[in-house]
Structures are given as C-alpha cells and as structure tokens.
Amino acid sequence: MELLEAEAGRSGWTPLLPFRMDGLKGIDLYLKDESLHPTGSLKHRLARSLFIHGLCNGDIGRGTTIIEASSGSTAVSEAYFAQILDLPFVAILPAATSQEKIALIRRYGGGVHVVDDPTEVVATAQGLADDSDGHFMDQFSFASQATDWRSGNIASELFSQMSRERHPVPDWVVVGAGTGGTSTTIARHARYKGISSRVAVVDPDGSAFYEGWRRKDTSFLTSTPSRIEGIGRTRVESSFVPNLIDEMVQVPDGASIVTMRWASERLGRRVGPSTGTNIWGALQLALRMRASRREGSIVTLICDVGDRYASTYYDDDWVTARGIDPTSYRGALSELCSAETRNA
Known part of the structure; x- marks a missing residue:
C-alpha cells in the first residue's frame, strides 16, 4: 500500500x-x-484502484500472479503496477489488440496471451487464474466497486x-x-x-x-x-x-x-x-x-x-x-x- x-x-x-x-x-x-x-491512459486510475481493492480484500499477496482480460490499456497500466509491486502479470487480449499496446505490456514485464474470439477473454482469464492459483482482477466486474x-x-x-x-x-x-x-x-x-x-x-x-x-x-x-x-x-x-x-x-x-x-x-x-x-x-x-x-x-x-x-x-x-x-x-x-x- x-x-x-x-x-x-x-x-x-x-x-x-x-x-x-x-x-x-x-x-x-x-x-x-x-x-x-x-x-498513458485513463486506465492508470482504474489499475491502481484494482490493486488497492485486491490488496485490501486479501486477494493479492507476495508472489500472487495477476491476470487481467483487457483490450490493452488496462493491461498496460496493470503491468506497470505489477512491476512496482514485483508481482508476475499476464494479460489476456483479443487478437485485434494493437502491437504497440502489446509491446508496452511486455516492456513493463508482463506476459501476453492472445485470444482469437474477443468474447472469450474473460472466461480465458478466469480459467488461467483458477489453474495457476492467481488473482483475476476482472475490471469489468469490479471497476465501479474498486473506485472511491x-x-x-x-x-x-x-x-x-x-x-x-x-x-x-x-x-x-x-x-x-x-x-x-x-x-x-x-x-x-x-x-x-x-x-x-x-x-x-x-x-x-x-x-x-x-x-x-x-x-x-x-x-x-x-x-x-x-x-x-x-x-x-x-x-x-x-x-x-x-x-x-x-x-x-x-x-x-x-x-x-x-x-x-x-x-x-x-x-x-x-x-x-x-x-x-x-x-x-x-x-x-x-x-x-x-x-x-x-x-x-x-x-x-x-x-x-x-x-x-x-x-x-x-x-x-x-x-x-x-x-x-x-x-x-x-x-x-x-x-x-x-x-x-x-x-x-
């Protein structure tokens, strides 16, 4: 914190x-x-709020793998915060995501998993979190709850x-x-x-x-x-x-x-x-x-x-x-x- x-x-x-x-x-x-x-984006605010939310709920601890479904900008910001906290990060992205965003995620040390069907990014992220005992940030569910x-x-x-x-x-x-x-x-x-x-x-x-x-x-x-x-x-x-x-x-x-x-x-x-x-x-x-x-x-x-x-x-x-x-x-x-x- x-x-x-x-x-x-x-x-x-x-x-x-x-x-x-x-x-x-x-x-x-x-x-x-x-x-x-x-x-570089509005999602910087959201990413910080989601990390605070996860920490205060006890969902994030030392070494927790952070996983997010995103079209790119939230994942860029979350990769940045994960790097600050020395946590592994994986972004689940639709195939149409720009290569520039993918490069930024990797620059901050994040991993990238691309999904051909954009409607499957959330399910894929949740599945990866379940399999790896990681934490799925789930911006789409928690954005309004995490923000004060x-x-x-x-x-x-x-x-x-x-x-x-x-x-x-x-x-x-x-x-x-x-x-x-x-x-x-x-x-x-x-x-x-x-x-x-x-x-x-x-x-x-x-x-x-x-x-x-x-x-x-x-x-x-x-x-x-x-x-x-x-x-x-x-x-x-x-x-x-x-x-x-x-x-x-x-x-x-x-x-x-x-x-x-x-x-x-x-x-x-x-x-x-x-x-x-x-x-x-x-x-x-x-x-x-x-x-x-x-x-x-x-x-x-x-x-x-x-x-x-x-x-x-x-x-x-x-x-x-x-x-x-x-x-x-x-x-x-x-x-x-x-x-x-x-x-x-």
Whole structure:
C-alpha cells in the first residue's frame, strides 16, 4: 500500500484543457487529459484502484500472479503496477489488440496471451487464474466497486478544476464505457456533492451498452464486438449502472476515427480512437445546446495517447480493410471550426 500511495503522489492530477470551437459561441468545451498519466491512459486510475481493492480484500499477496482480460490499456497500466509491486502479470487480449499496446505490456514485464474470439477473454482469464492459483482482477466486474467515488477520483478533480471557469458547472460530462466504471464514478460523485451536471455516455458500433440503457435491460447482448479499442462491449458489464446515465449517444466508427485524427491535428499530438468517440459525442450535445440558444460548458476526456494506434487507426489501409469510411464525417467537423458559424 505504501508503494501505491507513493506512486499516486508522483502522478498528480491531469490537466483540463480548453478546446476552442469557433462555431460554438458561448459553449466551452474542455478535455481532461488522461493521456498524461505515467502509463498513458485513463486506465492508470482504474489499475491502481484494482490493486488497492485486491490488496485490501486479501486477494493479492507476495508472489500472487495477476491476470487481467483487457483490450490493452488496462493491461498496460496493470503491468506497470505489477512491476512496482514485483508481482508476475499476464494479460489476456483479443487478437485485434494493437502491437504497440502489446509491446508496452511486455516492456513493463508482463506476459501476453492472445485470444482469437474477443468474447472469450474473460472466461480465458478466469480459467488461467483458477489453474495457476492467481488473482483475476476482472475490471469489468469490479471497476465501479474498486473506485472511491466520494473523493480522490477523476470526478472530484474535474469539478474542482472547473470551479473558476466561465461556466463552472458543466452541463454535460461526456465519457465512453468499457467497464462503465468512469461514468458510474462521475455520476455518483455529482449526486454526492449536489452537482447538477449530467452524464452522457458515448457508445460505438457493435456495443451493447446503448441498447441495454435504452431498453433498461442489463442482460442485453450483441453478436459483434466494438471496433473502437477500449470502449464498447458485447454485453452490459456489471460496473455500468444505466440509471445513473442521463443520455447516451451512438457514434459510428467512421465518426470516431475522423474525429480522432481531426482532434490530433488541432492538439498537435496524437490521441486514441475512444477520444474521437468522446469528442464527437460532446460536439453533438454542444450542437443541441446551440440550437436551443443555450450557453454553458461540456467536459470530456482524452483517454490515451495515439502513438499506440499508429499501425491501426492511423493507418488508412487498416481502416479501409475493416470497411470503415471516415471521410463523410469530416465536413461536419470543419463547420464547427469556422468563424462564419459563430452566430449560428
């Protein structure tokens, strides 16, 4: 626990960046930059919380093998923490996981086991934990339980950082859902502190979260996995609490990818595809506010660094081979940058 507390002290808060949109006069968009964690993603917070959870529950001790099912970023962060604690770590990953993420897991001393069927990663991880007497972290089940939503979390940070802005209480906080832990933490904290901000979850093609939320059916399943790494699931995970979510926005994969690249050009550095999903969804809500002539603020997240997707989402041939056409969405983004739309 001392080692984890020391790491938390070194990591500090992540910045909150204004993201100017000339076409959205009176609406302030902010990006909380989670890519600046030591392991380069939002999942750094979750990984630390899961290790604390496992230690305090007595599930992790000296020499315990840590096993996780992941699309990559959580596994990268958990490998980092396992190395700090001198514990062996094995990641169970879908075959589509980028090679850059796999290389990062191995750089932190982790082992990698690839599964062809992405719907089997959880069962494979649980089976390996049973066979090896290891500890399956199971982020999809424990993300919302392991995170302290009252204080010292992403929500308490962003609301504190917003306190001196022009519109200090965001109309919307927009996040994606992989486990559902981030949306749950932010919504619970807002209710606990009496903050009126609403929480919107963006959901990519192939994910079960939107339909599960719309139908109020947490058993809803889909047959095709999400193609946006880090968010979207074929089932509604237990850490996702639908009745805490005020709005969900479905985002086509092409919109996620073109927005990822467009935002990277504006920021001067690469961000990942789930960040593109977040920003696209935030802009749809901003357009809704503009149409009703409302002013206010919206906060969303930069989820991770884009360098780990150089061979996938930033590769035109890779995108085309998967039947994704991002080109039709770029015009809508260009319109938002135009000074001509300021008074629309």
